Amino acid sequence: MGQNARLGGLTDELVQSILNFDPATNRQAYKHAKDIATKGLKAHQYARTNQFDVQASYSGLDEKFRVLGRDDLADALHERLSEIQNKNDKFMPEHLSLLLQLSDRPVNNTRLEALELLRPPPSPPTLTWHEIIADDPYSDDEIWKDIDYGEESSENELLSNKREQSKKTPISSVEDDTYSPESCIVTVDKEAVAEIQKAQFWTLDIGEDGERITITELEAVRETLFMLCGLETSLYMNDKQNNSIRVNHTYTISHSMNRTLDHLLSQLAEIGRKLYRLRQWIRRPSTLPLIQTFEAVVGLKLDEYDRTLAALQSRYLVPTAPVSVSLLELHEEIRTTTKPLLRLAELVAEIEPLLLVNPFAHLEALYDQIGLAQVTLEKDVFDFMSKIFFQCLQTYLKPIRRWMESGELGANDETFFVFENDSATEAASLWHDRFVLRRGQANALRSPRFFEPAAQKIFNTGKSVVFLKELGIYGTGLSAPEPEPRLDHASVCGQSSEVPLSPFSELFAASFREWIRSKYSFASTVLREHLFSRYGLMTIIHNFNLIHLGSNGASFQEFADALFERMDSGERGWNDRFLVTELARGIFASTLTRSEVERVTVRSARKKGNDRSIKGLSGISIDYALSWPILNIIQRSTIPAYQQLFTFLLQVYRAKYLIQRINWRNIHQLPNVGSKELSKKLRHRLLWFADVLRFYLTETVIAPSMANMSRAILDAEDIDEMSAVHIKYMARLQDQALLSDNLKPIHKAIISVLDLAVSLAGIFTEEAETKEPRSPGNRGSRRKRKSAVPALVEDDSSDAESVEDGDQGRDKSSSAIRASSLDGLRSIDAQFDTQLAFVTAGLRSVGRVAAEPVWEMLAERLEWDKAKDRVLVNI
Known part of the structure; x- marks a missing residue:
């Protein structure tokens, strides 16, 4: 709306x-x-970029640069923004907004020297006639002669005149051997040409008998190095369709056996085949930044390997010292040098089909290979894989850094494990509903496996920043207290010449925790301070304990008694929410501040049935208004638990209130001795039941649970942990208070026992009404009394004297009521025994199953009279 x-x-x-x-x-x-x-x-689904927001962002950047002492950077930005304003382009705000989104820490990463590379080269000076004449003066006299355009002239005559003039002009000859063409011609050495042609073994044909062509070992070495570089050779054949390399068995070496040579060349071809597939893979670029980074790093490693092969080629081509040409030696050197790269080629071949569905497959595979190389003590492979891993990791850290520092997400970034579920979520559920962790199959987190332990902290840090922005306190002079630690091979694994002793997983986890802590601690600490100091989280929890859970028994008792008096008055609007709210505020004003009392609101709902029943109190609920930051901790889903506990306590207080209203004089005035004894017994047992239940709820369940919950919330690091603590303790509190779904039968039986107090009070109310005189002056006085039950205390001795002896109908009616009262007392006693036996048996049963000793303790206390009887029998 x-x-x-x-x-x-x-x-x-x-x-x-x-x-x-x-x-x-x-x-x-x-x-x-x-x-x-x-x-x-x-x-219109896609709105244009707000040019004023973009302008404000650039103004903020200019101010930020100047505050940080980068006036040169601010001046350069201002100069270019001024140039852009002169251009008439309606999409200029979109271009500038894109540049803002692409920027990455401009204060640290911007180098003004790079701007000189963007300057266009100066335009050459304009060529003038003076410069032309100075270079080539007009020295030919013939150029200024007039041409005869007469009719008698013809083209042939003009040509003949030119020929004659040319014949008359003497030819000048310069005798200079420096420019003689013959001096530039080199005589061909036929023997050298023959040697070159002979060295081109690939041009030779196989003989008719199928004999192989003999080549030198140096030629085989050269062909092998070319093949490893990915070039076309004659000794090895490239199968481009299958990305394979095979040995050409047409050639042999004179001093080696064919089978031995073929085996050695096959091993070299296998190495070349793996490298060839790796080279072909990086030529098919991907669109995902993560995979693009991996491809770029692999390409750099191949370039380094090519430089190594070039050094080998120069050793054989231009040796500085005598070199022994050995294909076996080359094979051993290539096998050692190529070992890490071959491991990388195998890794790429395994993950290539997985990258389409899992863009983190290369990070996970590299992580596993590093651990494997460490276990097998392969130092070269360990360093090689580790450096590639950390280079690729930097690209994945960019969205994490932006999320943890500014609470922003990339547009349509499917590779990041956090996404915005609903941008229009109300602030009261911002922490729990606006952002969600991205999950894949089997509810697995959409991130590399080694990130899962820290994913929740990363998620909470970004939400804390968003929370601070919503509070309006982010960016107002707040800055991280410490710089971001490095996360690369040198900082994690060290510079030792040996493999680290500690497992790589532990080294990386420790470094990554430190990296997260530098961002997590700051945001969570600032947010916690505001929640505790400005919004009074612990004060609100204390107020909930006081209002809903009766931690202040005097205030709760006063409110309950005032409510019960209105309830027993018989007035129709006894539960009017405005009047009851004012009543509650007036009572709790002695324990709460004025601003806190104004948050208290009582709601009422009309329940069907007897208004005086215990169950009718479920329509009364009390609310405490919360601000939206606190609602992210004390969620709306936990408020019903407070209301259930409040209703349960109110029902227990109601039962005790009614029992206490039954005066001993009313019991002694009963004519039947059996009724007197039974009434005393029921009054005592119901009063004991209510007291035991009240003590159990307030002292055994609520008090320790709320104290433990308060300590746990104070120790919590972020809103997520605070909310989880609150939900956990409220669920346990609801369970121990017999209000959970699996304990509903026991709770229903307890309510039935408490309802017996209403029945017992009703019997004594009817008994008191039979003793009241029915004079015209007091027939309507019953309805005008403040409460029906307190009338039993007022009419204690005058009822018997006011009965007229001659009223026979009155005596019959009184006898009938007394007879029914005795039956009602017996019925109440039987129901009490039945329901109490069910409650205690159920408590013991669930106590043994759930290993909850408080339930068994409650059962023992409820059966105090039976335990005494058992002791007497044993004696």
Whole structure:
């Protein structure tokens, strides 16, 4: 509703600014124009970038640069923004917004020297006639002679004249051997050409008998190095369709056996085949930044390997010392040098099909390979894989860093494990509903496996920043207290020449925890301080304990008694929510501040059935207004648990209230001795039952649970942990108070026992009514009394004297009521025994199953009279 009202107001302003007339003059035209504008705005799904927000962002950057002492950077930004303003481009705000989103810590990463590379080269000076004449003066006299354009002239005559003139002009000859063409010609050494042609073994043909062509070992070495570089060779054949390399068995070496040579060349071809597939893989670029980074790092490693092969080639081509040409030696050197790269090629071949569905497959595979290389003490592979892993990890850390520092998410970033579920979520559920962890199959987190232990802290840190922004305290002079620690191979694994003794998983986890702590501690600490100091979280928990859970027994008892008096008055509006709210505020004003009391509200709902029943109190509930930051901790889903406990306590207080209203004089005035004894017994047992139950709820369950919950919330690091603590303790509190779903039969039986107090009080009310005189002056006095039950205390001795001896109908009616009262007392006693046996048996049963000793203790206390009887029998 708030968003629609805002759009409606903006639409009105838009229509008025365009129409430029008063809507009161022509309402129909104004309404028609507004409908057209509203339909157009609703159909427009993708709004343009707000140019004013972009301008404000750049102004903020300029101010930030100057505050941080980067005036040079601020001046350069201001100069270029001034140039852009002169350009008329309607999409300029979008371009500038894109540059803002692509920026990455401009204060630290910007180098003004790079701007010189963007300057266009200076344009060459304009060529003038003076420069042309100075280079090539007009020295030929013939150029200034007039041409005869007469009719008798013809083309042939002109040509003949030119030939004659050329014959008359003497030819100048310069005798200079420096420019002689013969001096530039080198005589061909036929023997050298023959040697070159002979060295081109690939041009030779196989003989008719199928004999192999003999080559030198140096030629085999050269061909092998070319093949490893990914070039076309004659000794090895490339199968581009299958990305394979095979040995060409046409060639042999004179001093080696063919089978031995083929085996050695096959091993070298296998190495080349793996490297060739790796080279082909990086030529198929991906669109995901994570995989692009991995491809770029692999390409750099291949470039380093190519430089190693070039050094080997130069050793054989231009040796600085005598070198023994050995294919076996080359094979051993290649096998050692290529070992890490071959391991990488195998890794790429395994994860290539997985990258389509899991963009983190390369990070997980590298992580596993590093651990395996450490276990097998392969130092070269360990360093090689570790450096690639940390280089690829930096790309994945960028969205994590932006989320933890500014609470922002990339647009349509499917590789990050946090996404915005609902941007329109109300602030009261911001922490729990606006952002969600992205999960895949089997509810697994959509992130690398080694990130899962820290994913929750990363998630909570970003939410804390968003929370601070909503509170309006983020960015107001707040800055991280410590710089971000490095997360690379040197800082994690060290510079030792040996493999680290500690497992790589532990080294990385410790470094990554430190990296997260530098961002997590700051945001969570600032948020905790505001929740405790400014919004009074612990004070609110204390107030909930006081209002709903009766931690202050005097205030709760006063409120309950006042409510019960209104309930027993028989007035129709006894549960009016406004009157009951004022009653509650007046009572709790002695323990709460004025601002806290104004948050208290009592609601009531009419329940079907007897208003005096214990169950009728479930329609009374008390609320305490909470601000939206606190509602993210004390969630709305936990409020019903407080209401259930409040209702249960109110029902226990109601039962005790009614029992205490039964005066001993009323019991002694009963004519039947059996009724007197039974009434005393029931009054005592029901009073004991209510007291035991009240003590159990307030002292055994509520008090220790709330104290433990308060300590746990004080120790919690973030809102997520605070909310989890609150939910956990409220669920346990609800369970121990017999209010959970699996304990409903026991709770229902307890309510039935408490309802027996209403029945017992009703019997004595009827008995008191039989003793009241029915004179015309007091027939309606019963309805005018403040409460029906307190009348039993007032009419204690005068009832018997006011009965007239001659009223036979009155005596018959009184006898009938007394007889029914005795039956009612017996029925109450039987029901009490039945329900109490069910409650105690159920408590012992669930206590043994759930290993909850408080339930068995409650059962023992409820059966105090039976335990005494058992002791007497044993004696």
